[in-house]
Amino acid sequence: MATIKDVALRAGVSVTTVSHVVNGTRHVSPDGRERVEQAIRALGYVPSAVARSLKRNTTHTLGMITPNSSNPYFAEIVRAAEDRCFGAGYTLILCNTDDEPRRQSMVLQVLAQRRIDGLIVVSSGDDAGLPALLAGLEMPTVLLDREIDTLPCDLVETAHMNGALLATRHLATLGHRRIACIGGPRGLVPSEQRIAGWRLALAEIGAGSGHTPEPEADELLWHGDFTSESGYACMHALLRHTPRPSAVFVANDLMALGALCAAHECGVDVPGDISVVGFDDIELARFSSPPLTTVAQPKQRIAALAVDMLLERIEGRRADPRKVVLQPELRVRASSGAAR
Incomplete structure (x- = not known):
């Protein structure tokens, strides 16, 4: 492998001159620059990224931590973030924590040792x-x-509660009154916000009918862990409940896909016997059977904003923390229908 000394020898210049050409740190005469560039091409010389980062105190590398890279929602976010980084001349290092706090701490330390310029975190x-x-x-x-x-740093997210309101109000407009919820993990902020939106919509339904909905909301709430398996198990439990709800809001699409599978196994027609609405609008949602009505998060914009906000801080164009909350949209497909 060619070294910087080999390039200097072939070009008939000093190692310092080659360094200035490669790093753009000082003016080099057109003749000298041409000889160096010809030598680099002839020898196939590749500058050391580590050495350049030490000299410039920057690596043009960003880190990103996600809880579960097998979740299509996070996979789509990562893909969009990678595209944005590439367009800006940055490389993205991705780390998966499997939703384990201890592993998350270890990953953060590893990324810091790699001298990344900035970090995107899904805690x-x-x-x-x-x-x-x-x-x-x-x-x-x-x-x-x-x-x-408690952390004063930039944030970009979707209005989770508003999304759950959209989903549950949609079911209410179809005539549903017993609307169950398969929520995510207890204590996780997006999960709690989506459940809160569902509760608020139930309260609106009760206020509109002049009485409090029966039974109480807690009797219609099941908790999963954002995996298809948990949605499958929760739907089986829900379908055994008496009286059976006529609709269910599911707090993410993976759980909703599991719920659809459980309904099919039990011979329950969707949406004839029970309507199902998800949250996220992952690509698979359009290809489920039936295609899933869901709340769409603006994933491309979320990822692009996260990268752009990070580059603003890295390049010193902004110092104060910024919070951006994006609004979701309802995608109506075939898994939701009128109540019987």
């Missing part, structure tokens, strides 16, 4: 030590999807 579960750990890294950080109240 894992209930990690009380995360704010102090992120603050100790002293690098630009953007939180995505999951807010941390």
